[in-house]
Amino acid sequence: TLPGTPPRGARTEKAQPALIKPEKAAESAPSLFQPVANITPPHTPTEGQKPLTGFVNEDGLRVLPPLDTTTTAATTATGIRAPADRSSPTWGGRLDQPMSRASSPPPPSLIDASLQHKAKELGRQGVTQPSVLTRSESHDRVFAQADWKIVNADQGNGGLRNAVEAAAREGNLEEYTWVGTLGMPTDALQGTQQLQDIEDKFATEYDMLPVFCSDKDFDGHYSHYCKQILWPVFHYQIPDNPKSKAYEDHSWKFYVNVNQAFADKIVKNWKKGDTIWVHDYHLLLVPGMVRKKIPSAKIGFFLHVAFPSSEIFRCLATRQQLLEGMVGANLIGFHIHEYARHFLQTCSRLLSAEATPDGIQLEDRFVDVINLPIGIDPVSLSLHREEPEVQKWIDTMRERYAGKKLIVARDKLDHVRGVRQKLLSYELFLNRNPEWRGQVVLIQVALSTSEKSELDAAVSDIVTRVNSLWANLAYQPVVYLKQDIDYAQYLALLSIADALMITSQREGMNLTSHEYLFCQDGKFGGKKHGSLILSEFTGTASMFNGGDLSVNPWDYNQCARAIKQALEMEEEEKTRRWEQLSKQVNSHTGSTWFMNLMSRLDRVYDEQLRQDQTSVPRLSIGPLTQQYKRSQRRLMILDYEGTLVNWGPVNKIIPVSPQRTLDVLNDLLLDDRNTIYVMSGRRPEELDRLFRRVSNLGLIAENGCFLKDCGSNTWTEMADSDQIRSWKESVKGILTYYLERTPGAEIEERRCSLIFHYKSAEDYESAMRQATDCASHINDACEEQRVHAIPLDGCVLVEPIDWTKTTAAQRIFSDLRSHMGPDATHISPVDFLMVVGDGREDEKVFKWANSLHEDGTVHEVVTVSLGDRNTEAKATLTQGVSGVLLTLQKLAQIA
Numbered sequence: 001t002l003p004g005t006p007p008r009g010a011r012t013e014k015a016q017p018a019l020i021k022p023e024k025a026a027e028s029a030p031s032l033f034q035p036v037a038n039i040t041p042p043h044t045p046t047e048g049q050k051p052l053t054g055f056v057n058e059d060g061l062r063v064l065p066p067l068d069t070t071t072t073a074a075t076t077a078t079g080i081r082a083p084a085d086r087s088s089p090t091w092g093g094r095l096d097q098p099m100s101r102a103s104s105p106p107p108p109s110l111i112d113a114s115l116q117h118k119a120k121e122l123g124r125q126g127v128t129q130p131s132v133l134t135r136s137e138s139h140d141r142v143f144a145q146a147d148w149k150i151v152n153a154d155q156g157n158g159g160l161r162n163a164v165e166a167a168a169r170e171g172n173l174e175e176y177t178w179v180g181t182l183g184m185p186t187d188a189l190q191g192t193q194q195l196q197d198i199e200d201k202f203a204t205e206y207d208m209l210p211v212f213c214s215d216k217d218f219d220g221h222y223s224h225y226c227k228q229i230l231w232p233v234f235h236y237q238i239p240d241n242p243k244s245k246a247y248e249d250h251s252w253k254f255y256v257n258v259n260q261a262f263a264d265k266i267v268k269n270w271k272k273g274d275t276i277w278v279h280d281y282h283l284l285l286v287p288g289m290v291r292k293k294i295p296s297a298k299i300g301f302f303l304h305v306a307f308p309s310s311e312i313f314r315c316l317a318t319r320q321q322l323l324e325g326m327v328g329a330n331l332i333g334f335h336i337h338e339y340a341r342h343f344l345q346t347c348s349r350l351l352s353a354e355a356t357p358d359g360i361q362l363e364d365r366f367v368d369v370i371n372l373p374i375g376i377d378p379v380s381l382s383l384h385r386e387e388p389e390v391q392k393w394i395d396t397m398r399e400r401y402a403g404k405k406l407i408v409a410r411d412k413l414d415h416v417r418g419v420r421q422k423l424l425s426y427e428l429f430l431n432r433n434p435e436w437r438g439q440v441v442l443i444q445v446a447l448s449t450s451e452k453s454e455l456d457a458a459v460s461d462i463v464t465r466v467n468s469l470w471a472n473l474a475y476q477p478v479v480y481l482k483q484d485i486d487y488a489q490y491l492a493l494l495s496i497a498d499a500l501m502i503t504s505q506r507e508g509m510n511l512t513s514h515e516y517l518f519c520q521d522g523k524f525g526g527k528k529h530g531s532l533i534l535s536e537f538t539g540t541a542s543m544f545n546g547g548d549l550s551v552n553p554w555d556y557n558q559c560a561r562a563i564k565q566a567l568e569m570e571e572e573e574k575t576r577r578w579e580q581l582s583k584q585v586n587s588h589t590g591s592t593w594f595m596n597l598m599s600r601l602d603r604v605y606d607e608q609l610r611q612d613q614t615s616v617p618r619l620s621i622g623p624l625t626q627q628y629k630r631s632q633r634r635l636m637i638l639d640y641e642g643t644l645v646n647w648g649p650v651n652k653i654i655p656v657s658p659q660r661t662l663d664v665l666n667d668l669l670l671d672d673r674n675t676i677y678v679m680s681g682r683r684p685e686e687l688d689r690l691f692r693r694v695s696n697l698g699l700i701a702e703n704g705c706f707l708k709d710c711g712s713n714t715w716t717e718m719a720d721s722d723q724i725r726s727w728k729e730s731v732k733g734i735l736t737y738y739l740e741r742t743p744g745a746e747i748e749e750r751r752c753s754l755i756f757h758y759k760s761a762e763d764y765e766s767a768m769r770q771a772t773d774c775a776s777h778i779n780d781a782c783e784e785q786r787v788h789a790i791p792l793d794g795c796v797l798v799e800p801i802d803w804t805k806t807t808a809a810q811r812i813f814s815d816l817r818s819h820m821g822p823d824a825t826h827i828s829p830v831d832f833l834m835v836v837g838d839g840r841e842d843e844k845v846f847k848w849a850n851s852l853h854e855d856g857t858v859h860e861v862v863t864v865s866l867g868d869r870n871t872e873a874k875a876t877l878t879q880g881v882s883g884v885l886l887t888l889q890k891l892a893q894i895a
């Protein structure tokens with residue numbers, strides 16, 4: 001986990017020099033004012049109407065910063081901070097992230113008194129680190145020798161910390177260790193006693209493992225790769241945008257280095273029985289890196305941000321490595337179904353892995369994928385709300401804004417959070433609803449980020465414009481705080497609001513809206529049942545499902561209407577909506593989220609371990625012969641290729657089976673207590689030809705679409721031929737499209753399936769890409785036709801979902817039972833069932849056979865896998881086809 005991202009260097013905001021009075025500007029713009037490079041002030045949304053008198057389209061004009069902008073002090077935290085304690089006096093003292101950690105702090109003599117005071121407050125005495133100052137040896141010396149203490153961090157993922165702490169408080173988590181980076185540069189400390197002391201203190205007093213990486217790696221990782229590439233792409237700031245950095249990967253190596261540093265730390269400290277949880281997009285490679293070193297590790301990964309559609313994700317230059325890192329986990333969690341679905345689709349497209357609704361089938365392992373939304377910690381929130389400081393702020397606000405309706409918000413000021421869209425919508429609302437001017441105030445708290453000042457400028461422009469139009473001595477329509485507020489003020493703000501407005505363009509969840517709903521119970525003199533205006537692009541929106549006023553932040557008209565609706569809503573409706581939403585908030589808490597994740601990981605890990613080939617015993621011939629001898633009615637279902645014969649070219653007809661295979665089958669069939677079926681993906685006529693010399697053998701063709709009973713001359717078509725005809729039409733169109741783009745590939749048509757072969761393609765790499773695209777295209781387009789495409793080695797197999805080897809096996813079993821007569825419905829037709837196979841489709845047959853043993857239906861069940869995959873089978877055979885034939889031969893010799 002990454003409990004805290006370090007405080008970074010700060011910027012000083014500079015006031016823009018000119019002020020424009022709206023009326024004048026309307027007359028004279030743009031000729032009187034100089035354009036400013038890189039600033040594109042947003043237009044007033046006009047809903048197709050003319051701008052109101054006095055409104056300016058400020059394209060290219062200089063503007064003043066908003067009246068309420070408070071500039072950030074040029075100072076940086078240098079304290080080492082433990083996970084946030086929300087009651088910490090520094091909560092909300094969120095500082096900017098430095099541009100680079102490569103420069104070290106200046107000596108105290110360079111720092112003015114106020115900075116020294118600030119630095120003291122933050123834990124490191126007398127030292128600050130303005131990033132503008134260059135580094136020198138003497139700076140390093142001062143820094144390395146300065147006093148230090150560990151203080152709580154404000155940065156990082158508060159929702160995660162709260163959830164873990166709540167689970168621990170409730171006694172559900174006995175022992176845990178955070179692994180994270182320090183909130184300070186550490187180059188200057190390398191090789192010093194200080195570094196060791198810091199590490200020791202973390203370990204002994206806090207049960208935390210600090211990860212040390214070079215300042216350059218850290219900066220390249222966080223400020224560059226994370227914030228400029230992953231963050232925008234994961235939030236759909238798509239690389240089509242000319243300013244996007246998604247194609248650049250110069251900072252990739254820093255991302256790899258920091259992930260490796262985390263993985264190394266984990267591996268070094270890992271003990272048998274430990275569970276490893278890796279959180280969020282900063283550490284996507286860690287699961288794979290740890291798995292490499294500890295193949296048996298129990299690893300969970302949770303992504304807190306959105307996972308974009310595969311069309312967006314595939315633009316990342318390092319897409320393959322990122323996915324391979326993630327699938328190192330045993331369980332991958334997302335907040336909502338949409339993100340999980342995107343991830344599954346992306347893996348099936350880019351990793352050529354089979355995606356099922358439950359996860360990813362890799363060649364040798366299965367990775368479970370779930371969605372489980374995080375929640376808040378109502379218990380600690382309640383306690384904090386009782387603090388006198390919160391009450392004091394509620395009283396102050398009530399008095400200050402008496403008679404006014406309040407819309408509130410607290411967001412990071414980056415594009416993704418949609419502050420700009422919110423302000424434009426609010427502006428439109430005031431333009432359209434004059435009766436509300438003077439009656440409503442929007443309080444927007446904006447946390448600074450490392451994003452460019454363009455957004456700052458754009459947002460400031462709108463605030464200035466709205467305020468200069470409708471403010472008077474006693475009223476200001478927008479209160480814009482470009483700084484964070486302390487926790488007590490935050491809780492007071494949520495309590496006193498009439499509406500919360502969240503307009504994120506994308507957001508993993510949005511726990512502010514949960515906290516808001518929790519604070520809207522009318523207690524402590526706060527307001528009651530305020531409305532929630534919530535972007536439909538947040539994870540939270542899909543959980544709230546209707547109780548909120550759901551908006552598309554890009555639709556300013558809709559947002560403006562939502563503001564009106566929120567402010568004018570009848571009490572009864574507000575209460576009804578609030579009750580519905582509160583129920584959701586209180587039933588999905590952070591602690592239940594965390595506990596569910598933990599128990600889910602335990603479950604899937606045990607399941608995967610059970611299927612792990614290395615933990616499945618080898619088939620022992622002794623007990624097998626005993627089971628065989630004891631039984632009188634035996635059914636054997638044996639896979640063909642890879643099991644009874646070695647793999648041949650799938651698209652070529654094999655004229656005969658090796659004589660040895662035919663002999664073994666004939667020998668077994670001499671015993672009339674044996675019923676044997678061979679199952680295969682091949683066509684009925686091929687199987688007829690292959691086994692014409694084995695009489696009384698049953699056959700399953702095309703993976704379960706055709707069945708030929710023992711002793712019969714005719715095939716039964718299990719699949720519905722009309723249905724097959726209909727999907728084949730659609731699928732052929734898609735396959736042809738990809739065939740035309742893949743020289744050397746070919747399509748094979750079977751009766752119930754289609755296969756796109758690309759093993760002999762001229763350019764194998766590009767053919768593989770076409771093939772994976774083709775598979776996901778079919779899976780997206782034809783799901784309703786009950787057909788799926790499975791990427792296999794060198795081909796894509798398209799076959800029906802409803803007829804499989806398992807359905808054929810079930811049919812054989814029930815036919816055998818019905819041959820026993822009408823009174824035998826509860827009697828098993830066999831007392832020995834053996835299934836042998838090597839492929840993925842055989843796994844489901846193993847599962848079905850095992851279940852017949854588990855529910856007591858069949859006394860002796862033997863399931864044997866030959867593959868190196870994780871398996872459902874109860875035994876494995878490592879000697880391949882000859883091992884199978886040898887085993888069957890031994891059984892045939894038993895009288």
Ligand SMILES: O=P(O)(O)OC[C@H]1O[C@H](O[C@H]2O[C@H](CO)[C@@H](O)[C@H](O)[C@H]2O)[C@H](O)[C@@H](O)[C@@H]1O
Pocket residue numbers: 005156157158159160226304305374412507508509510511
């Ligand atoms: O800004 P970062 O240091 O890179 O961290 C990213 C954000 O992490 C947290 O938000 C994310 O997790 C929340 C809880 O699961 C989820 O509600 C939110 O949508 C995610 O973005 C943290 O709360 C943010 O402040 C960080 O920006």
